[in-house]
Amino acid sequence: MNRNWQVVIGLEIHTQLATRSKIFSGASTSYGAAPNTQACLVDLGYPGVLPVLNGEVVRMACKFGLAVNASIARRSVFARKNYFYPDLPKGYQISQYELPIVEHGELFIQDDDGNEKRIGITRAHLEEDAGKSIHEGLDQYSGIDLNRAGTPLLEIVSEPDLRSAKEAVAYMRKIHSIVRYLGISDGNMQEGSFRCDANVSVRPRGQQVLGTRTELKNLNSFRFVEKAINYEVQRQIELIEDGGSVRQETRLYDADKDETRSMRSKEEANDYRYFPDPDLLPVEIEPAVVEQLRASLPELPGAKKQRFVREYELKNDDADILTASRALADYFEAAVASSSAQAQAVANWVLGDLSAALNRDSLDIGDSKIPASELAGLVDRIADSTISGKIAKEVFEAMWAGEGSADAVIASRGLQQITDDSAIEAVVDAVIAANPSQVAEYRSGKDKLFGFFVGKVMQQTGGKANPGQVNAILKARLGK
Amino acid sequence: MSLDKDQVQHIAMLARLKLADDEFAETVQKLSRIVAFVDQLSQASTDGVTPMAHPLNAIQRLRADVITEADDRDHLQQNAGAVQDGLYLVPKVIE
Amino acid sequence: MTAELHLLTLTQIAAGLRQSEFSALELTELLLRRIEASDQSLNAFITVTAEQAMQAAKRADAERVAGRGGVLNGLPLVHKDIFCTRDVLTSCGSHMLDNFVAPYDATVVERFANAGAVMLGKTNMDEFAMGSSNETSFFGPVRNPWDLERTPGGSSGGSSAAVAARLAPAATGTDTGGSIRQPAALTGTVGLKPTYGRVSRYGMIAFASSLDQAGVITRSAEDAALLLGVMAGFDARDSTCIDHPVPDYVAQLSGSLKGLRVGIVRQHFDAGLDANTALAVKAALDVLKAQGATLTEVDLPNLDLSVPTYYVVAPAECSSNLSRFDGVRFGHRAADPKDLFDLYCRSRGEGFGAEVKRRIMTGTYVLSAGYYDAYYLKAQQVRQLIAEDFRKAFSEVDVIAGPTAPTPAFRLGDKTDDPITMYLNDIYTIGANLAGLPAISTPCGFADGLPVGLHLVGPHWGEAAVLRCAHQYQLQTDWHLACPEAFR
Known part of the structure; x- marks a missing residue:
């Protein structure tokens, strides 16, 4: 943190919604198909074809809105954002402009001092994703793959309430956790299902007026978000302290060089000429539908964390980590349910050896080689002094390697503790x-x-x- | 109100239209004429009038989330001027 | 008998086929010969699908003999080249698409084909339906069968000329500001534009999405009713196509006009209306009155703003709709582009004609930063006022009657210098598009030897009312039967 400068950050998170078909067409959204094999007439913007809205997309956006305590628009409108780019087949992107589906939400993160901090969510709107340009191996050409074109996106725009790269990452993790809890996105960052742009500016502490901001594009990992923002903040401060001024522009983060650079291709005067899409009618959502969706919401990370602290007497930080992913929380709860040991002891194993093993083998909790009930069995053997904590590590590795339950390993390897x-x-x-x-x-x-x-x-x-x-x-x- | 050459140039750029020189001069003149004509709208008093985007007061119908489209790439790419390995080709895009 | 087949209406052809007086193939071959013979003089077609037509006619005959077949079985018709037809060139009258083979059928095309209709070909049109004289077509202007030096109207000029010249008993068209009704008026044919949302726009290459509506050009209101019953109705592929019941339009043609409240718009007969056209229209109103209709004056105070409103809304939507033509996935692609920007600007600059470019640029301008409120938003508000005027008027009358076009067919080249003069041709028709109303033009006499159209506008979903009014008028008059000398 810099004593003289205050950092102001707002994030625009783009999350692909986990629908089977696209937002305006019946083509599949699955990832990794051969180029343009999942781009139908509508996705290609063929003459004469028309968009028809996928209802699941609307329900997913509502669920998100409810999860962040936002208001769901009774009536929202799709608009066209007009610009030419090869990955944008129609020459316009169908998005929402004046009347987005979700507005005025909030969520809470821990700030740099460990205090709870409210981050405002300005809006979340629906739009279609663009295709992809491929530059390798095509000589003087770029190749356009429109499989991704028309994949539903929810763009979640925060207030400029974030004050450091760390807070930005904490906020992004919270959103990531929420969309995965809700099952509205797979949140897969490698595949681009969850990515963000950051608006970054600095101002002298105490100044009310915001500094000139730059927009950092396409940050597709938590680490890059942190690094790109830190680099950009430093760049802006140095620029101003050297007597220069920040130019409002779009910048691209180069992970290899760990720097941001101006995107000249976006520099030409853009004038998006938004107007209501005449091919689509206003979307109306009845209050009764909103209430149904509200009733269908799962327990969300914030509430789950509070409950873990209360019900299982877990340490605050442990509860935080355990509830960041719904699958991890479910695993933990399943293990606690089949264990007679203290929940904190189970948490220690889940967050310790189990997480390390998953990490080491690049596995998700859902693919854990030790089911929750068996991890519970291991913790129980420590609790009842059958084995020591040290021996337990050996038992754990044997279980991970497929030698069976804790009891089986203890018996076959003769590891029972001597207590006589x-x-x-x-x-x-x-x-x-x-x-x-x-x-x-x-x-x-x-x-x-x-x-x-x-x-x-x-x-x-x-x-x-x-x-x-x-x-x-x-x-x-x-x-x- | 009439349009000057710079404005027309800017509009042509936004619309990605290359105009030949003689065409450009005519466009400046005719666009000015059209804009002057539609300027009549400024006379209308529209305070508090809701803009009308659609002739009917209908709401958007929602489609079920079902995959209905199969791969038809080869057929659809027959209209394309340049394709390779299933990709549409454009002059190299530099970012 | 067979020498006169081309003079028959769809309804008469259907009866003749039912009674096996002739075959669909026989009729199809006759019309194909007529199309070929007129090609030089009229230029009404961009594509003639002779081979497919004869196959379709043979199938229709087989169905008929087997006692099967849809409601239009064996009936020939032509499609405006704005409708996508699978595996057939769909050019939209543009160099941009003069190599475009549509990979799918428009809903309208599909419905007619499923009902057994025989497509003879694709008709010429103003480029992307932008024009009122057919002179903006990349394939050259269509000529009016009543006077080859004159326009058949536009943008559905190929369709109107084909029907007027008895090359086909019916044609599809599209109407964004009058593109079905004005050509019908100028060629002595019947042109029906349904309520916005009545007919699916799927597969109809978009000009201005909130105004475009598919319809038909025929030689009788009865035929228009027959075709509307097939093309109308819900389509899941068009969000703006409304799920509204489709009545039996043919059955609703009967019934006298007694008590029908016909509204007359005073402004329609102000300066700007050709005197002889006015005479023909007034005479037609007298016929309606004689049939029991009551005529009352209605006020559409914002009518004079309909043309400027249209020339903001339509170009705005078109500027965006036509952005997809970028030389990448379909359509004209400039040779040897030096970079992406060059590919876009030259493909579009070369592919589009002058009028299309002007409209794209007008639309780009009225949507651009700093002008949106003054033009686009303002036009949307005035559009509301105009629609409100119609709502009020239809609380007092059942249909509104007046001239379809201010003058009869003008000479080719007469109005090409000044876009505004051309735009004002649609002054009586544009209101129905802005408000989304159904309207029909039916022949009602001649001015200086050229056909004049009577324009009848109904409230939303009031197709049956305007069709009945036109049909009852046609029962009392024979203007719609008049055939240009050279095409008897």
């Missing part, structure tokens, strides 16, 4: 007998040697002795 006092005493006595000089040193005050004895006992029991009991018995036997 007399058995431990026997080992302790043997260790003391075998190391007289260390015993003498310890007794003369070299406390650090205690660990040596613990290690020896553990070594001789193959790590299976209950650590608490080992400590207690050693202390008693070594005396002092």
Whole structure:
């Protein structure tokens, strides 16, 4: 954070809606098909064809609006945004301009100081996605693939309420989490299902008037959002401090060079000439429909987090991470339900070893090699002292490798903890007998040697002795 | 109101229309004539009148989310001037 | 008998086929010969689909013999070249699309084909339907069968000329500002523009989406009713096509005009209306009165603003609708473009004719930053006022009657220098488009040897009323039967 400058950021998030067919045509929206095999007459803007609105798109937009406490427009209107570009087949994009479907929403993030902060959502409107230009391997040409053209997009526009790249990322993660909870988007950033533009400006602290902003285009990962904004903020501050001024322009973030640069192709005077699309009629949503949709909403991340803290007595941060993804939260709850251990212990395993293993193997929680009930079984064996936490890690890896449930692994590998006092005493006595000089040193005050004895006992029991009991018995036997 | 050459040039740019020189001069003159003609609208008093985008007071019908279109690329690309590997070709776009 | 087949209306042909007085193939071949013979003089067609027509006629005959077939089985008709026809050139009268083979059928084309109609070809038209004289066609002007030096009207000029010259008993057309009714008036044919939303626009190449409506040009109101019953109705592929019941228009033709309240618009007979045209129209009104209709004056105070309103709204929509013609996926593509901008500007600059370019530029201008409110928004408001005027008028009358066009057919070249003079041709017809109303033009006499049209406008969904009025008028008069000398 800079003491002299305040950063002002607004995000425009484009999220593809997870419909089967396109927003205005019956072509498939699935990703990765051969070029132009999912571009029908309507998507290609053929002469004479007309758009017909996909009802699911409207319902999805409403669900989003309700999830961010926004108002759902009783009547919204589609407009044409006119400009020429090869990935835009009709020469206009069907979007919403004056009367968007969702307005005046909000959500809450943690700001840089850890306090809850409200971020306003100006609006969310429906529009059609454009196609893609391909530049490689075509010599002096670009190739146009219009499979993506007409995929439904919800553009979510925030108020300029964000004050740092970190806040921007926190906000974007919240939106990402919400659309996935609602099941209205797969949120897949690699495939471009969830991407954003950032409007960034800086102003001297205390100044009311906003500085000149630049628009950073097409940021398709959380990391890039953070890096691009940080770079851009620094660039703007240095520019102004050197006596220059920021030019209002569109800039592209180059991830390879970690810098933003002006997009000259967008520099020519654009005049989008929005006007109501005469091929589409106003969309009306009855209040009863809105109420039905409201009743159908799942528990959302914010509410779920509150409940996890309340019901499971989880740490705030843990609840936050567990509820960021609905699948992860569901896994956690399933594990807690089949475990007799404390929920926090289950959370620790889900967020610790399990998350690490998933990460290592690039798996989603849904593809976890250990089902929730079996992870619960493992946590239970720690809780009932069958195994130690340390042994549990070995059991976990074996379970991950497919050796079966915790009980099966413990049995087959003979990892059951030794909790019989007399058995431990026997080992302790043997260790003391075998190391007289260390015993003498310890007794003369070299406390650090205690660990040596613990290690020896553990070594001789193959790590299976209950650590608490080992400590207690050693202390008693070594005396002092 | 009449249009000057710069305005007409700008409009032609927005509309992506290349006009030949003689055509351009005629366009400036005829567009000015048309604009002067439609300027009559300014006389109408329209305070508080709701703009009319559609002749009928109907609302948008919603389609079921169903895939109805199959791949017809080869047929549809027969009208295209330049295609390669299923892609429509345009002069290289630099971003 | 067979020598006179080309003079028959659709209704008469249907009866003749039913009674096996002739075959669909026989009729089709006759009309194809007539089309070929007139090609030099009229230039009414862009494409003649002779082979497909004969195949379709043979199929229709087989159906008929088998006692099957749709309501239009074996009836020949021609389509304005604005309707997409699968595997057939669909040029829209433009160089832009002079190589465009549509990969699909327009709903209108499909419905007629499914009903058994035989398509003979695609008719010439003003480029992208922008024009009132057919002179903007890339394929050259169509000539009026009544006087080859004169226009058949536009933009559906090929359709009106073909029907007037007895090359086809019926033709489809489209009407954005009068493009069916004005050519019908100028050629002594019947032209019907239905209520906006009555007929699907799917597959009809868009000019101005909120104004365009498909209709027909025929030689009788009865035929127009027959065709409307087939083409009208809900289409899931057009969001603006309304799911409104389709009555039996033919059945509703009967019934006298007694008690019918006919509104006369005073402004229609102001300066600007040709004196002999006025005489013919007034005489027609007298006929309606004699049939029991009551004539009352109605006021459309904002009517004089309809042309300027139209020339903002229509170009605005067209500027956007025609952006898809960029040389990439279909249509004319400039040779050797040096970059993307050049590809766009030259493909469009070369592909579009002068009038289309002017309208695109007018539309671009009225939508552009700084002018939107003064032009586009203002026009949308005035459009509301005009629609309101009609709503009020239709609370007092059942139909509004007047001239279709201010003059009879003018000479080719007479109005090409000044766009405004040309635009004012549509002064009586544009209101119905702005308000989305159904209207018909029916022949009502001659002025200086050229046909004059009587214009009848109805309230929304009032097609049956205007068709009945025109039909009852036709029962009392024979103007619609008049045939240009050279095409008997």
